[in-house]
Amino acid sequence: MQKSPDLSPWLAQALPRIRGLEPTATYGYAGELLHDDGRSDMDAHGARVADLVIRIGEALLAYGAPAEESVAGMLITAESFGLSHVEPSVTLHSVYVSGCAPGVLTPVHASRVIRKHATDFRTLARIQDLVSAISTRQVSLAEARKGAAVILDERAPAGRWARLRFPVLTGLVAAGAGLVFGGKTVESLSALLAAVAGALLCGVLGRHGVPAFYRYALAAMPAGLTALAVHELVPDTSSQAIVVAGVLGLLPTVTFVSAVQDSLTGHYLTALGRLFDATLVFTAVITGVVVVIGLGAMVGLDLPMSPSITHGGFTGSATVGVIVFAVAVAARSRARTQDRLPAAGIALGGYSVLVGLGALGFSSLAATAVAASTVGAAGQVLARRRRGSGIALVVPGMAPLLPGGTLYLALTDLASGRTPAGVGGLVHVAGVTLTLAVGINLTGECAQFLRQVRGAAARRERGGARIVS
Structure with missing residues (x-):
């Protein structure tokens, strides 16, 4: 009797296997019986399946999915088209799969190097939808290969807007962040201009092959230069809002959060790769801003050494800033239009939640943990209702929770020669960001735990019913 497809979401379906929660006897074969389906060349069939699996795994990892989700997508795809003894694996820059086609003794192997990563939630969602269709047997192998080719071989947009899209959206991210971190119209517009200039500079350098450290160090300098100029011309401005908002679009927050998530799920090589990547970019951004502020201090252009506020509270401008901030992050990440307002x-x-707990006297770590858990839970609930991934909702949702005031204080300490205080501030920033990452990931793990408990209880009930009968 042919096995009926499992209609549960494909990620929840695969996670127990990936985490070793099922007996190893179930690891050999989970797809349809394809031994006698009219195809005489199972070697060619296995090669076609492996090619599709590699393309899907590469796309999932390259466009922003965590390592565990990428492995799950590869596993489900391979087994849905009949491969057995499937062993997928990923690192930050490569994907690999091996498996056996029906009736073929020699395993098929495939691997690919990932040379470019880009946050593209729209393409990621299309790949996830394709994996969902594969897992429920809605498409044939030929249709799945054609669908993957349509998605992944689509020609990139051309024209002036295609070149300016990322810098403009980065500027809007900075404009919203400027309002969130206590700025007004002048500070928001100044941060917008600084971020656009930095993103344009980073893009030009990237197209000429300049390494990431130098690109991001130079791209962070316009934020410091703009803050110095505006503070000199209009002394009453909130300099911290300009500096922090101007560099927030450059900070690798998503990479750091993904590194924490990968480490929590046991993908340590990928986690280390992401962590080193995030640390390099973070160090470059800090270096660029500190150099500018330090040089300004040498010529008598000093910025205030401590921020007056860390967030804008519940004011109208801060609320508008949060909305602009999140929508701009979602748009820059190419999230689908229907995901932007929910985000x-x-x-x-x-x-x-963050501002309210801060007003009640909670520490920044405790307030961030609760706020991050709130964001993660809301993203999971909405994603569950849509039977999709919550990453496109959670990433924009966490953006206003970043510790901007602490970051500014650490930068000014470093620029003024108070190195121990500055390093301590950066450690605190890293701690808050780590708390943010863990809090966001916690709700997903709780949901997975509850699914496992319910599944185990259902299996026990079915077993008891069979014994009674």
């Missing part, structure tokens, strides 16, 4: 609502809820 803004999640961001507003998380920000309200």
